[in-house]
Amino acid sequence: MRVHRITVRDVKGVRESTVEFPEHGVVVVEGPNEVGKSTVLEAFDKLLDPRLKASSLSKEVKRLQPVGRDVGPYVEAEFTVGGHRVRYAKRWLRQATTTLEILTPVHEQLTGEAAHARVERLLNDSLDRTLWGALRLAQTGDGSLAPLADSAVLGAALDAAAGSDLHAEGGEQVLEMVEKEFLAYFTRTGRPTGDYRRAMTDHTEAQHGVTEAHRRLDEAGRLLERQQSAREAVEAGADVVARARTDHAAAQAAQVRAEALAEAHATARALLGQARERSRAIVKDRRHRVELAEQVDRLGEETDLTERRRAEDHTALEQLRPLLEQAEEAVAEADQALERAEDVCDLARADVDHLVQVDQAQALDRLVERVGSTVARLVAARKAVPARPVGAQEVRRVRELQHRVEVLTAQHEAASARVRVESLGGHVEMARPDAGPGATLSLEAGEISEGALTDEVVVTVPGAARVVLEPEADGRSRREELQRVGEQLATLLADAGAADPQELAATAEATAAAQGAVRDLTRDLESLLAGRPAGQLREALDGAVPAALREELDALLEQARASTRHDDDHPLPADVPTARAVAHAAGVDVQSCREARRSAVAVHRERQQGAALLRARLDRADGHLESLRRQVERATSELAEARAVMSDGALDEEQARRATLLAQAEVEEAGARRALAEADVEGVRVRLGEAARRLEEAEEAQEAATATLHALTGQVEMAQSEGRSELYDLAVVALEESERRLASLDRRARAARHLWRTLTEHRDRAHATYALPYTQALEELGRRVYGPGFGVTVDDQLVVRSRTLDGATVPFEELSGGAKEQLGILARLAVARLVDPTQGVPVVIDDALGYTDPDRLVQMGAVLGASTAGAEVQVILLTCTPDRYAAVPQAQTVRLSA
Numbered sequence: 001m002r003v004h005r006i007t008v009r010d011v012k013g014v015r016e017s018t019v020e021f022p023e024h025g026v027v028v029v030e031g032p033n034e035v036g037k038s039t040v041l042e043a044f045d046k047l048l049d050p051r052l053k054a055s056s057l058s059k060e061v062k063r064l065q066p067v068g069r070d071v072g073p074y075v076e077a078e079f080t081v082g083g084h085r086v087r088y089a090k091r092w093l094r095q096a097t098t099t100l101e102i103l104t105p106v107h108e109q110l111t112g113e114a115a116h117a118r119v120e121r122l123l124n125d126s127l128d129r130t131l132w133g134a135l136r137l138a139q140t141g142d143g144s145l146a147p148l149a150d151s152a153v154l155g156a157a158l159d160a161a162a163g164s165d166l167h168a169e170g171g172e173q174v175l176e177m178v179e180k181e182f183l184a185y186f187t188r189t190g191r192p193t194g195d196y197r198r199a200m201t202d203h204t205e206a207q208h209g210v211t212e213a214h215r216r217l218d219e220a221g222r223l224l225e226r227q228q229s230a231r232e233a234v235e236a237g238a239d240v241v242a243r244a245r246t247d248h249a250a251a252q253a254a255q256v257r258a259e260a261l262a263e264a265h266a267t268a269r270a271l272l273g274q275a276r277e278r279s280r281a282i283v284k285d286r287r288h289r290v291e292l293a294e295q296v297d298r299l300g301e302e303t304d305l306t307e308r309r310r311a312e313d314h315t316a317l318e319q320l321r322p323l324l325e326q327a328e329e330a331v332a333e334a335d336q337a338l339e340r341a342e343d344v345c346d347l348a349r350a351d352v353d354h355l356v357q358v359d360q361a362q363a364l365d366r367l368v369e370r371v372g373s374t375v376a377r378l379v380a381a382r383k384a385v386p387a388r389p390v391g392a393q394e395v396r397r398v399r400e401l402q403h404r405v406e407v408l409t410a411q412h413e414a415a416s417a418r419v420r421v422e423s424l425g426g427h428v429e430m431a432r433p434d435a436g437p438g439a440t441l442s443l444e445a446g447e448i449s450e451g452a453l454t455d456e457v458v459v460t461v462p463g464a465a466r467v468v469l470e471p472e473a474d475g476r477s478r479r480e481e482l483q484r485v486g487e488q489l490a491t492l493l494a495d496a497g498a499a500d501p502q503e504l505a506a507t508a509e510a511t512a513a514a515q516g517a518v519r520d521l522t523r524d525l526e527s528l529l530a531g532r533p534a535g536q537l538r539e540a541l542d543g544a545v546p547a548a549l550r551e552e553l554d555a556l557l558e559q560a561r562a563s564t565r566h567d568d569d570h571p572l573p574a575d576v577p578t579a580r581a582v583a584h585a586a587g588v589d590v591q592s593c594r595e596a597r598r599s600a601v602a603v604h605r606e607r608q609q610g611a612a613l614l615r616a617r618l619d620r621a622d623g624h625l626e627s628l629r630r631q632v633e634r635a636t637s638e639l640a641e642a643r644a645v646m647s648d649g650a651l652d653e654e655q656a657r658r659a660t661l662l663a664q665a666e667v668e669e670a671g672a673r674r675a676l677a678e679a680d681v682e683g684v685r686v687r688l689g690e691a692a693r694r695l696e697e698a699e700e701a702q703e704a705a706t707a708t709l710h711a712l713t714g715q716v717e718m719a720q721s722e723g724r725s726e727l728y729d730l731a732v733v734a735l736e737e738s739e740r741r742l743a744s745l746d747r748r749a750r751a752a753r754h755l756w757r758t759l760t761e762h763r764d765r766a767h768a769t770y771a772l773p774y775t776q777a778l779e780e781l782g783r784r785v786y787g788p789g790f791g792v793t794v795d796d797q798l799v800v801r802s803r804t805l806d807g808a809t810v811p812f813e814e815l816s817g818g819a820k821e822q823l824g825i826l827a828r829l830a831v832a833r834l835v836d837p838t839q840g841v842p843v844v845i846d847d848a849l850g851y852t853d854p855d856r857l858v859q860m861g862a863v864l865g866a867s868t869a870g871a872e873v874q875v876i877l878l879t880c881t882p883d884r885y886a887a888v889p890q891a892q893t894v895r896l897s898a
Helices: 037-048 112-126 129-134 152-162 171-185 194-384 392-415 473-496 501-528 534-541 547-562 576-645 648-679 681-722 724-786 817-834 854-868
Strands: 002-011 014-020 025-030 074-081 084-091 097-104 108-111 418-422 428-431 440-443 448-452 457-461 465-469 790-794 800-805 808-811 843-846 874-879 892-895
Touching: 002 037, 002 874, 014 037, 025 037, 037 074, 037 084, 037 843, 037 874, 074 112, 084 112, 097 112, 108 112, 129 817, 171 194, 171 724, 194 501, 194 534, 194 547, 194 576, 194 648, 194 681, 194 724, 392 473, 392 501, 440 448, 473 501, 501 534, 534 547, 648 681, 724 790, 724 817, 724 854, 800 817, 817 843, 817 854, 854 874
Parallel strands: 025 874, 025 892, 843 874
Antiparallel strands: 002 014, 002 074, 074 084, 084 097, 097 108, 418 448, 428 440, 428 457, 457 465, 790 800, 800 808
């Protein structure tokens, strides 16, 4: 394909634009951002898209419409494809139209659906869409080239480059037909599908049907056998049930006898428990009475000890009270001393601040005085600057022109003829126009005038003759140049207001002196006011002492006057160092007073804590004594109440009587326990349970056998009515039919798979073979950019996997963005040079090489030019930076403007 012209109208932000492309070589389409460079090619893609008819209302079409304008996007292109040069146009959304004009080889004109279908057939027959998409590098791309193994055009080109014919004409179509036949029987992963899979499924289901029919036929025979076994089981179960019932009745009689012995033993145990409980209760009462008596004695001793300790703590507290009062007085005295020291310290620090303010006011006063003097001198220096300043450059220029006048005058006089006029007796007049109007020289008899003939000279003899002497032609040009330089000198002197160069030099010296004084005084003011607000410096440079400076001085003087004090006990120090020494000494005194106060506070706090501890101990002792007295009272009362109910002697007699009753109950319980053990109550219970279980199992087995017999009888009757033998015969016939159909399909499927695998292996070997010419072409272009150490690795899908440079191999994905772009452009150029020009497509690179360094950019430009020289390769470069492709030789440029 070759693109000759693209016209877009009302597409996105482009109102109308036409781009003409040369048929081969490099064309650079340049223009600012958003001018529509990428939009032109995007519109061309939409024009060739077979899905986007003129009547389409898809989102892709609507995105072509300009924002805020109700118009129909229009795209027209002239291009050559498959030997046909065509002009094809579409308008969408508004007044939709499709037009096609085939210019060569046979002229045709079509519209509407016919035009759309004709272009679609041309593109399907002649445009390799894989190649068309791969040879374009978009703005958002990383430079990688799409897999090209499926490109028939490139495959044929690589076959030719490899010196073999691995792809016969129409080979891809044959492979597609074989693959289509293969996919009718298998999936791409080799699994059966379609009729082949259904035949397998039908055969499997037929096998299952035969198996199931045979199983059901055998099941009918087994049902008859099981029915006879069930009858025999019912008869045997009746005998087992009768024996189990006899054994169960005997076990129940033994259980009744054992339960009577167990009840007698339980009664004996209950009586024994009552006796033991009563005996334990009387023993507990006796022990409690003894514990009460011991508690009363112990509490009395503890009460006496607590009262003695309380008296000792009370005496210690009384002794501590005067010491605590002394500590409180010491703290009060320390507070007073610290307060006096702090007052003296504050006074000393205020004196330091006051003296510092006085020094600052004096320093600021000196600064104001110096600034005022400098400002006055600056004003005077500015007045001394001439109204028309003259610089050294003007002086040099005037002196150069004066010297030039002198040189030209000397040269003119030396090259001019000499004239000598002598009056022999009469009156002679000489006039020189160059000397100015009225400049006339009169010669009397015997006088002589001699000089160079640099200008016209008129000699007049009144009443006798008038002679005009003119210089030669060269003298006239010298005179004109001398006059021009003289006029320049006069103009410069007039502009400067000087009569001659000496006066101009004097004015320049005065100007330099005055301006130097202004600069020096300006620097003095900048130094004096350094660190102060810029506004104060501007005010001083304007010729006035800054008002803020005077206000600051007045404020400092007012503060100094306000802080003046009179104290006879502490007079004001003479200077700031003395005041600071006094303040330091006062601070040391304050620290000493604070240390003394902390010591007094510590002693006071220690004695307070001792007193608080004694008071707490006294409070705890009072509470403990009260508690002890209540406990003694309760224990004494409880002991008296217990003795009132029963005396100690009566309690001892009751304890002995209950011990005798307990012994008798223990003897009776032991006899009942022996009788129960001899009766083996647990064994009787176990035997009864086993007998009951066997009876239950026998009855359940009898019921189950009866139910099984009934169920089997019903199943036998149902099986006899189903005709299972006939169903088995039908299943065998269906299996034979499915086997025949599967065998037929299996032969065809295996043949298709064998042929597809053979052709695919052949194609893969071809890919591996023709990857070499593509690799060589790419490396040839790459070595022009990177040098002889450049190499690439290309897989069988013609995808660049890595780049080697001077022995270092880096995977493509790990290359920098600039290196990926460069390699992607080289790969596209290599493909474009390999394919047949009549079947190739343009290489389109949209705003690339933005990350390429200047040296590499020059090399890439040379490769772009060399790749298209002598070859019918069409390369379209889109850029908003024209200088980026300045190194491409013989590149044509198309400029798009907004």
